[in-house]
Amino acid sequence: MTWLPYAVAAWLFAIGLYGLASSRNLIHLVGCLSVCQSATYVLLLGLGYRYGSIAPIFYDHPPGTPAVDPVMQALVLTDIVVGATLSALLLVLTVQAYKRSGTLDPEHLKPMSRGGDKAAPATSAKHPAR
Amino acid sequence: MSPRLRLAVLGVALLALVPGAAATIAHLPDFGATIAAYGERINAIAPGERHVANMVSAINFDLRGLDTLGEEFMLLAAITGTVVLLRGRRGETLTDRAMRLPGRAILPRSEAVQLTCRLAGPLLMMFGLYVVLHATVTPGGGFQGGVILASGTLLAYLGEGYGGWRDMVRSHWLDAMEGGGAVLFTVCGLAPMLTGAAFMQNVLPLGTFRDVFSGGLMLVENAGVALAVCGGFTQLFLEFLEETREADGPEEPGEDSA
Numbered sequence: 001m002t003w004l005p006y007a008v009a010a011w012l013f014a015i016g017l018y019g020l021a022s023s024r025n026l027i028h029l030v031g032c033l034s035v036c037q038s039a040t041y042v043l044l045l046g047l048g049y050r051y052g053s054i055a056p057i058f059y060d061h062p063p064g065t066p067a068v069d070p071v072m073q074a075l076v077l078t079d080i081v082v083g084a085t086l087s088a089l090l091l092v093l094t095v096q097a098y099k100r101s102g103t104l105d106p107e108h109l110k111p112m113s114r115g116g117d118k119a120a121p122a123t124s125a126k127h128p129a130r
Numbered sequence: 131m132s133p134r135l136r137l138a139v140l141g142v143a144l145l146a147l148v149p150g151a152a153a154t155i156a157h158l159p160d161f162g163a164t165i166a167a168y169g170e171r172i173n174a175i176a177p178g179e180r181h182v183a184n185m186v187s188a189i190n191f192d193l194r195g196l197d198t199l200g201e202e203f204m205l206l207a208a209i210t211g212t213v214v215l216l217r218g219r220r221g222e223t224l225t226d227r228a229m230r231l232p233g234r235a236i237l238p239r240s241e242a243v244q245l246t247c248r249l250a251g252p253l254l255m256m257f258g259l260y261v262v263l264h265a266t267v268t269p270g271g272g273f274q275g276g277v278i279l280a281s282g283t284l285l286a287y288l289g290e291g292y293g294g295w296r297d298m299v300r301s302h303w304l305d306a307m308e309g310g311g312a313v314l315f316t317v318c319g320l321a322p323m324l325t326g327a328a329f330m331q332n333v334l335p336l337g338t339f340r341d342v343f344s345g346g347l348m349l350v351e352n353a354g355v356a357l358a359v360c361g362g363f364t365q366l367f368l369e370f371l372e373e374t375r376e377a378d379g380p381e382e383p384g385e386d387s388a
Contacts, residue, residue: 046161048169049162050165056169059268064174067173071189077273088366089212089215
C-alpha cells in the first residue's frame with residue numbers, strides 16, 4: 001500500500017475536476033477548486049514524508065536527526081496562503097457576477113451579452129437580495 | 131455544451147489519463163521510504179550555515195527567498211484585485227450595520243460574548259506575535275503568525291460589533307501594512323547589493339543557534355511577510371464585511387453600463 005497517499009492525491013484531484021465540470025453554482029465552483037488544490041498538499045506532503053523522521057525543526061532534537069523534507073513543507077505553506085487569497089479573489093468575482101447577472105449558475109452566464117441571461121429574474125439584477 | 135456532454139468529455143479525458151497516472155504513481159518512491167536529496171542536504175547544512183532551527187523558515191526566507199518574494203507579490207496582487215473589485219461602494223462611516231439582514235432586529239452583544247472576546251482577543255494577538263517572532267526557532271513564521279494576528283482582529287468584531295471593529299481597524303493602515311511588508315521584503319533583497327553582496331544574501335550577523343534573534347536578514351524578511359499577511363487578510367475581512375451592508379449613498383453612476 002505504499003502508493004496509497006499518491007492515489008488519494010489523484011482521487012482528490014479527479015473529484016475536484018468532476019465538481020468543476022458539473023457545478024451549477026459559482027460558490028460551489030470555488031470550493032471544488034480548493035479540493036483540487038488540496039490534492040497538491042497531499043501529494044507534496046506524501047512525497048516529503050519518511051518513517052521515523054521528526055519535523056524539520058532542530059530545537060528539541062539536535063541537528064542531524066533524520067527529518068522529513070522541509071522543501072515540501074515550505075511549498076505547502078506558501079501554497080495554502082496564496083490559495084486562501086485566491087479563493088477570496090474568486091469569491092469577489094462571484095459577488096460581482098451575481099450583481100451583474102442576478103444568477104450564480106455558470107450555465108446562465110453569457111460572457112458576451114451585457115446583463116447576463118435575459119431569462120434570469122430581472123428584478124434581482126439591479127438590487128440583489130442580501 | 132450541455133452538462134451531460136461536458137461530463138462525458140471529462141470522463142473520457144480522465145479515463146485517458148488513468149494509465150499515465152497509474153504508471154507515474156507506480157514509479158514514485160515508496161511512501162515514507164526516502165526523501166529528496168535537496169531536502170536532505172538542507173537539513174544537514176542549514177543549521178550550521180544559517181544558525182536557524184526551523185528549516186521551513188530557512189527555505190522560505192533565505193535559501194529560496196526569491197520564490198517567497200514572488201509569492202509575496204502574488205499575495206499583494208490577489209488582495210489588490212479583491213479590494214479594487216469590491217471598493218466601489220464602500221462607506222467610511224462606522225455604522226453598526228454589517229452582517230445584518232434588512233428587517234431583522236439588531237440585538238446587542240451579550241456580555242458573555244463580549245467578555246470572552248475581550249479576554250481571548252489579546253491572548254490570541256500575543257500568541258500571533260509569539261509565532262511571528264519565533265520564526266527561525268520553533269514552528270511558525272510570518273505567514274502563520276500573520277494569519278493568527280488577522281484572526282485576532284476578527285475577535286474584536288465579534289465582541290465589540292462592527293462599529294467598534296472599524297474604529298480599531300483603519301483601512302489605510304492595512305493598506306500601509308500590506309504594501310509596506312512587500313516593500314520591506316524587496317528592500318531586504320536589494321540592500322545587500324549595496325554592500326557588494328548578491329541579491330538577498332544574508333549579510334547581517336547570524337546570531338546564536340536556538341536564539342530568538344538568530345538568522346540575520348531572515349528576521350527582517352519574516353517581519354515584512356507578517357505585516358503583509360496580517361494587513362492583507364484583515365483587509366479581506368473588512369472588504370467582505372463591508373459588502374454585506376447597505377450602501378450609504380446611491381450606487382456609483384455607470385455601475386451597470388461598464
